[in-house]
Amino acid sequence: MPDAWKQIDDDFNRLIRSLTAALADRQVAHTVGETMQRLGIDWDDVTERFRDLPTWPQNLVRVALASDLLTVMSSAVVSDGQIDDDEMRVAYDLSRYLVLYMSALERYRSFADLTYDEVRLFMDQFQRDSLPFGGRGDGPTFLFSARLSLAVASATGNRTHMQTFETLIQTILSLVFGGVPRCSAEREFMAKIEKIFATLQGVRLSGQSPGGGSLWTAGEQTAVDDGYDKLVSENPDAERLTPDEALTAAMQELDSLVGLPGVKAEVRRLTAFLKIQQQRKKYGLRTSTQTLHFVFTGNPGTGKTTVARIVGKILYGFELLKTPNVVECSRADLVGGYVGQTAIKTQEKIESALDGVLFIDEAYALSAGGEGERRDTFGSEAIDTMLKMMEDHRDRLVVIVAGYPRLMREFIETNPGLQSRFTRYIDFEDFDVADLCRIFEKFCADGEYSLSPHSRARASILFTLAHHERDERFGNARFIRNVFEQAIGLHSERVHQLPPEQITREVLMLLDGADIAMNTLRNIDAEQLDLSAARWHGQCESCQTSSSCKIDFLGQRVTCRKCQTAFTFPWWNLVANTIPGVPGGWRPTAEDVEIDS
Incomplete structure (x- = not known):
């Protein structure tokens, strides 16, 4: 991560220097202005307020580049309809860095000292801003610096600005997506970005076009406009799934999860319960008043946050909630640093989750104290505020608390109000070796x-x-x-x-x-591992005959010697004691057949 942030800083400043140097040449600046007009930017109008300042043209380049990076980052963060803790941290770190340049615009000066609690407000305001250098897709300067880089390339024949800009965007997206896109929505977003860059890189380098017309061919114009227009939705609610679509999507996502048989069974049991309650209501029968707040217990990385989002879609699918939104938080988002602040922070966070799900990770920290009695008092205040709002908004809010099994049991037992409201438990077991593979x-x-x-x-x-x-x-x-x-x-x-x-x-x-x-x-x-006798166990999918193989067959198509059925040999069942010092989970029997020599 530190290397990625250094790369962003280096590329950001390199691009500012190179574009500023290019625009300092009057002839280049004149050609760039004409090209920007043909790229759909009202160059004179947009640059007027910057030209009278002593830092021209660097001031323009800084604001434009900061705006574009924020546009792509904020759009990527919400591309899957959710914002998890890691994405919010990236959003905060990058926004805090770039808002210093955006504060050159008066409407963003109040965010110059951006705090973590303000980042959602800042992103929301920025994405709705249709003024120059705002983040709306229909704004007059949308992706201004991308077009500027292309215009400079057109005027100078030097494409390095465009390449640096592309590298900068790719580094930011890698941080947001944790290395690679994790779902179809994130992959679609990446495809849009790649489409824009592929088209921009293919545009011919010509400051003048025949007859003074568009710099683009018809196909290029369509491709870039399509990418620009779809990168940021003008109406965030327009792409929201209908309840039926959300329910279908939720069950598909549940089925696609690796492992977690117990969790899947519990969620399907919940779905069956809700469906029957819905049908009873249809026939005028009494429906259950059972609480729908949950306790998710399990170690890190077992899918608790993912399943919370699925549950949010299910509850929305049965129209028990008005949105499928899941607001994620932890103790730091709820507990204040001084008397009176905790109740306000907790109330604001819960209000942001109304009509959806509030997911509190490591919720046991609210009662754990950890830094003396004072902090424990603040945690208790957050719990009391949460319980009151859960009661006041019982029809508009579902709360899911999550954390380690033992600590969560202790947390629920600390307060009778928690025990009475959180009656549904789902246990997330550790993945086995096969699931990890x-x-x-x-x-x-x-x-x-x-x-x-x-x-x-x-x-x-x-x-x-x-x-x-x-x-x-x-x-x-x-x-x-x-x-x-x-x-x-x-x-x-x-x-x-x-x-x-x-x-x-x-x-x-x-x-x-x-x-x-x-x-x-x-x-x-790794060089000290003796793999000469290493074996992995597999089983024919047709006749269930067991066999073992060496490394070369792992993940490969093999043929069962008993029934001649072809199957892919699994690579997760390392046979016990076949590698010195490495435990294995499967022990062969006399009936097992080795398929290689």
């Missing part, structure tokens, strides 16, 4: 990476060790994401050193054994 494989597929048998072998060994040594701090899917992000980093370093003629599409996609960082868990020297 499947999650890793999904990360790879979503990121358009493939796995070699040797990368599967190393990942299987690493995940087997991690599962065997886990405690309540084990990160589950978060640990797998860390392994994946390290893998694509090592892959990039390795491929970067190859001769250009060897860098093919297949090479760019294939993760090999050397790309799996075995020291992610602890100081494991």
